[in-house]
Amino acid sequence: MPVMTYREALKSAMVAEMERDESVVMLGEDIGIYGGTHLITDGLFERFGPKRIIDTPIAEGGFTGAAIGMAMAGLRPIVEMMTWNFSFLAADQIIQNAAKLRYFSGGQVTVPLVIRGPNGGGVQLSAQHTHSLEGFYGHFPGLKVVSPVTPHDVKGMMLTAIRDPNPVIFLEAGALYGTKGEVPEGDFAVPFGEARVAREGRDISLIAYGRQVNMVLKIADKLAAEEGVEAEVIDLRSIRPFDEGTILESVRKTNRAVVVQEQWRYYSVASEVAALIQEQAFDHLDAPVERVSGEEVPAPYARNLEVAAFPSEQQILDAAHRALYRKV
């Protein structure tokens, strides 16, 4: 199977859909002539021309709103948010228009729109340029929210996102653009609403999404090698719609769960997962559900401070030990 980077896989999905469907267009800051700040759209301006690869001014509310209007009138825009941190400037358009137009028009309006860009921290961009927005956008009915972590899934889920007739918030693992993985050739749309079992196990469920999945997989290997504990790792990857079944099936098997996320704990995805487990798998639990989250501070700058503010391997291991009632 071909190996490619997260960046290449993401781009290949968008190129394939632009070749297949003329109504797909892209908008964003410096995505055209410059090739994109993160080089996701490099070469696409030359390939598809200025009518389909549209450079915008730095005006997130304006061009995101315009993309919503374009979608309402029949095109299928993909908006590049240079980073999701800038999406707060467009949040009114995303939340008040994209998410709600279909509902308040009584089903008349369709908004086939993808908004994509790098999300999350880990590259020392400090407070204003570091957010994990799964919980924030996942809160709003009317949006679909996904967070793929592997090159395979970023391609497969982008194919699904572009074909979806609803507004999709596509949260990329920005720190992982250069990571490599196997990506099948051709068309393999990965459906939304299905979590991925990234590692099978019977002793404890480790549940994460985004770049924390890779960290959790390492912990799982360590637990197996050093303690003989077989952890099951669930990559949520689809935040809304949310795959309750895979989580519950895993916890009913392992009876223990740790949920890991980079975002802040209060009102977060991990809180939702923990609540789901206690509601629907209470009798299967042998220990309280553990949450490992970002510290309740804006993202710091210095490397050691940033590391201290995000979930660490040790924190995850400690949480797993607590859930397993093993000595920490």
Add this chain to the structure above:
Amino acid sequence: MSISSIDPSGTVAASEMEPELNREKLLGMYERMVQIREFEDLAGKNFAAGLVPGFVHLYAGEEAVAVGVCSHLTDADYITSTHRGHGHCIAKGVDIHGMVAELMGKSTGVCKGKGGSMHIADVDKGMLGANGIVGGGLPLACGAALTAKTLGTGAVAVCFFGDGASNQGTFHEALNLAAIWKLPVVFVCENNGYAEATPVAYHCSASDIANRAGAYEIPGVVVDGLDLFAVYEAAGEAIARARRGEGPTLLEAKTYRFYGHFQGDTITYRTEEEVLRYRDRDPIAGAKKYIKEHGLATEEELDAIDARVVADLGQAWTDAQAAPWPHPEEALTDVYVSY
């Protein structure tokens, strides 16, 4: 267009791109204005009577703007609208019975009772939706115009908004986008003098909002929004310009709302004398006077139009009151397109 520029036969020599404003079209425009007025008067009364929940923001007094602009548009053209959107909907041809039912929240409403007064949409009529967020519709209109330009449909988008919206970031972002992309869009600012309760002289740095067009190097035009013919002519030029691919125009219509910001507004920010001064310049009375003076219709013919509108709207309220509420299960549908 001043009244004197209309020749004695009653034919308005509108801009060359537009069909002439003949008797039939003018009477149609008159009827639309009367429909809007009657719609709003009844909505106000029935809100007070408890038949309409939530907020209603009435458009009475501003009829010449919606009708003068939308008379140049077809169903293929787009409009976006505001919280004060009933007039735009009616002028764009949205079914009045469906609108009344929507105000009541009935299943027969144009949005199945899910949107209400501030969210009336009718996609088949090119009415992309009223917007309850001040300034929320400006980028959407740019996007609809960009689709029209990309696909080469020849359609234009008209964005209605108020003086208050001209201070939102979306106004400035949208004007800039429309200017750099030369979009077929017309920004129609309905300056009714107040952003809710704050007078325009306080909230806006510009003496004319149209002056703000200068910053984006697009035409900015001020027009008397109480004069149907002036609006019709200015809008005709702006829309023709957009259709020719020459880009956006900011059209500021100086107008006035006869009611408050919303029903229940205590209206402490303006005097009764001011309201009466504007009521003396009622745009419908002005159109009526012109039509009669130029022999385009008799008093009896106009009365017949008025009576027809009153009867139709009376029936719409009767029907809406008799119509069923949405089925409770409808609360959970139309969130996503299922596919």
